[in-house]
Amino acid sequence: xxxxxxxxxxxxxxxxxxxxxxxxxxxxxxxPENVLHREKEVNLIxxxxxxxxxxxxxxxxxxxxxxxxxxxxxxxxxxxxxNDVADEKKIQxxxxxxxxxxxxxxxxxxxxxxxxxxxxxxxxxxxxxxxxEVYNIFFKTIEDSEVILLLILDEIDQLVNKAGDEIIYNLTxxxxxxxxxxxxxxxxxxxxxxxxxxxxRVRSSLSEEEVLFPPYNALQIQDILxxxxxxxxxxxVIGPGVIEKCAAYAAREHGDARRAxxxxxxxxxxxxxxxxxKIRLQELDRAQExxxxxxxxxxxxxxxxxxxxxxxxxxSLINEMKNKTYTGEIYEKYKTLCINLxxxxxxxxxxxxxxxxxxxxxxxxxxxVSRGRYGRTxxxxxxxxxxxxxxxxxxxxxELGLS
DNA sequence: GTCAATTCACATGAAAGAGACCACGGTCTAGTG
DNA sequence: CTAGACCGTGGTCTCTTTCATGTGAATTGACGA
Numbered sequence: 001x002x003x004x005x006x007x008x009x010x011x012x013x014x015x016x017x018x019x020x021x022x023x024x025x026x027x028x029x030x031x032p033e034n035v036l037h038r039e040k041e042v043n044l045i046x047x048x049x050x051x052x053x054x055x056x057x058x059x060x061x062x063x064x065x066x067x068x069x070x071x072x073x074x075x076x077x078x079x080x081x082x083n084d085v086a087d088e089k090k091i092q093x094x095x096x097x098x099x100x101x102x103x104x105x106x107x108x109x110x111x112x113x114x115x116x117x118x119x120x121x122x123x124x125x126x127x128x129x130x131x132x133e134v135y136n137i138f139f140k141t142i143e144d145s146e147v148i149l150l151l152i153l154d155e156i157d158q159l160v161n162k163a164g165d166e167i168i169y170n171l172t173x174x175x176x177x178x179x180x181x182x183x184x185x186x187x188x189x190x191x192x193x194x195x196x197x198x199x200x201r202v203r204s205s206l207s208e209e210e211v212l213f214p215p216y217n218a219l220q221i222q223d224i225l226x227x228x229x230x231x232x233x234x235x236x237v238i239g240p241g242v243i244e245k246c247a248a249y250a251a252r253e254h255g256d257a258r259r260a261x262x263x264x265x266x267x268x269x270x271x272x273x274x275x276x277x278k279i280r281l282q283e284l285d286r287a288q289e290x291x292x293x294x295x296x297x298x299x300x301x302x303x304x305x306x307x308x309x310x311x312x313x314x315x316s317l318i319n320e321m322k323n324k325t326y327t328g329e330i331y332e333k334y335k336t337l338c339i340n341l342x343x344x345x346x347x348x349x350x351x352x353x354x355x356x357x358x359x360x361x362x363x364x365x366x367x368x369v370s371r372g373r374y375g376r377t378x379x380x381x382x383x384x385x386x387x388x389x390x391x392x393x394x395x396x397x398x399e400l401g402l403s
Numbered sequence: 404g405t406c407a408a409t410t411c412a413c414a415t416g417a418a419a420g421a422g423a424c425c426a427c428g429g430t431c432t433a434g435t436g
Numbered sequence: 437c438t439a440g441a442c443c444g445t446g447g448t449c450t451c452t453t454t455c456a457t458g459t460g461a462a463t464t465g466a467c468g469a
Contacts, residue, residue: 110448127448128426304451327413350452352414368414372462375412 017234019272019279025232026265028258035077036227037220038070041211045078048209049184052093052148053085057182060172062206064189065213068256071188074213075152082150094119095150100159107159109167113138120145139174146180156187157194165202172205215255221247224257225264233268239280242267246284263287296384299361300395306346310334310354312396314364315389318382326377327352341400355380 024030035042049058063071079095086093096119098106104126106112113134114124120141124134142149151171153159159167168185175182187206195203216224225243246267250260264279267287271279300311313333317325331348338345346354355378359366365383370376384392396402 104449108449125426127424128446130447133447306451346451347453348413349415349454353452356414368459370460370462371412372460373409373411373464374462375410376459376461377413 016275019234019237019268019277020232021234022232023265023268025228026261026268028262031073031076031080032228035070035074036224037216038074038213041070041074041213042078044211045074046081049078049082049150049186052082052150052184053089053091055091055148057148057175058150058184059208060185060187060206061209061211062187062189062195063211063213064192064194066192066215066254066256067190068250068258068260069213069215070257071213072154075154075186075188079150079152092147093150094145094147095152097152097154099154101155106153107162109163110134112159112163112167116151117141135170139177142181142183143178149181149183150186151183152186152188154188155190157189157191160194160198165199168206169199169202172202216251216257217255218247218251221250221255221257221260225260228261229264232265233279237268237271237278239278241281242279242284245281249284249288262291266291292384293388296363296388296392297395299363300392301399305343305400306350307354307358308396308399309337309341309343310351311358311363312393312400312402313337314355314358314380315382315393315396319389319393324379324381326379327355328377330355330380341402352378359383 025032045061045063048061051058063075065071076097079097082093083095085091096116098112098115100106100112104111106115110127110129110131113131114126117124117134117138122137122141124137156168168187171183171185185206195207198206222243225246229238229243242264246260246263249263250256253259263284267279267283270286270290271277271283274283276283300308303311310330313330314325317329317333327348331351334351335345337343355364355366358364362383365381367379367381368376369379382389
């Protein structure tokens with residue numbers, strides 16, 4: 001394209017009527033004005049948390065439900081409203097929302113507490129201080145600020161998995177030592193069985209109240225989609241059956257509304273790129289594929305070298321013969337590949353864990369099988385569509401610098 | 404043929420090490436008046 | 437005299453290694469029918 005041609009392209013692009021009216025509505029960060037089909041949960045949580053406005057400590061709440069069931073959205077919605085009223089009536093309330101999954105923000109005890117202190121405007125170094133020192137600073141800070149602190153810990157299961165349940169115990173226990181301030185905890189978890197493995201003391205104090213978010217059913221997702229679509233798209237853009245199919249896809253995936261919305265957005269983007277005026281079922285299918293593909297490729301590319309090497313071995317083994325392979329085979333192959341790549345090979349123990357990590361990411365599927373006299377091992381199959389193997393191998397080859 | 408013991412090839416756990424990053428306080432050095 | 441450079445110590449955090457223990461069914465071999 002020549003310079004002039006490019007100019008024309010951009011001009012044309014500007015003149016084109018977008019099918020989107022307001023794309024932001026379909027993005028994950030968007031907070032709708034009200035939360036559909038969650039009236040019961042909103043009321044319940046609002047009732048539990050309301051005492052905070054009278055300067056009384058609300059019960060700790062534990063919220064759980066699968067991904068995309070509106071937990072985070074609901075909590076944000078409620079806390080926004082609490083903040084509004086508190087501002088209006090000049091009530092001292094502090095609500096802190098932390099996502100424990102965010103790497104390097106709140107995924108360890110130290111970082112969580114440090115982040116909390118930062119929320120109060122103090123500066124804490126990212127490392128270097130002893131943890132109890134940070135606790136002391138935190139303690140002093142809230143005691144001085146004399147507030148009821150509502151601490152919302154999203155994806156709390158991740159935090160406990162990584163750093164143990166002592167943090168929660170410490171946070172709940174800190175109340176007994178606080179004089180002028182109090183802390184209430186709101187734990188949000190995707191895992192339904194999270195509390196089972198918790199220390200009984202922690203469990204009882206964290207889940208003084210429990211709220212379960214059931215998955216949306218297909219009709220509810222349709223409602224949500226229609227609402228969002230009416231704001232996001234120009235009228236008449238959505239073809240017949242699109243919303244319904246979109247909802248059906250999501251309902252199959254345990255009622256994940258986030259996925260449904262993303263699907264609709266990507267379908268819209270694809271439609272626009274093809275300069276079509278209407279989203280049809282065809283684009284929806286295409287979008288479904290694209291999302292899956294992007295997700296897999298993205299996770300693979302962000303893996304460390306060693307994981308990529310291990311994964312490359314798995315794809316090689318699966319490529320050259322059957323459709324499954326075993327830990328021992330992979331490790332043998334891995335060792336020789338490491339020599340070729342001039343990489344220090346890790347121990348089998350570590351590779352075993354790396355395979356488990358790849359399993360967690362959904363890139364491979366593993367299954368522990370006992371082959372009787374021939375030992376016990378993991379049976380590994382790939383977790384992405386077979387049609388993607390060539391592409392993925394290419395990506396891995398370039399990442400690893402293989403010819 | 405039956406049944407318990409054996410055996411394989413790892414899985415799974417726990418603990419500890421290596422190395423990167425960082426804060427803090429003390430000491431040294433060079434520049435300033 | 438003082439600001440800044442430069443240690444040493446002690447802390448967190450991630451990725452690994454080392455050591456130890458667990459595991460489930462095919463196989464083996466003793467046993468009795």
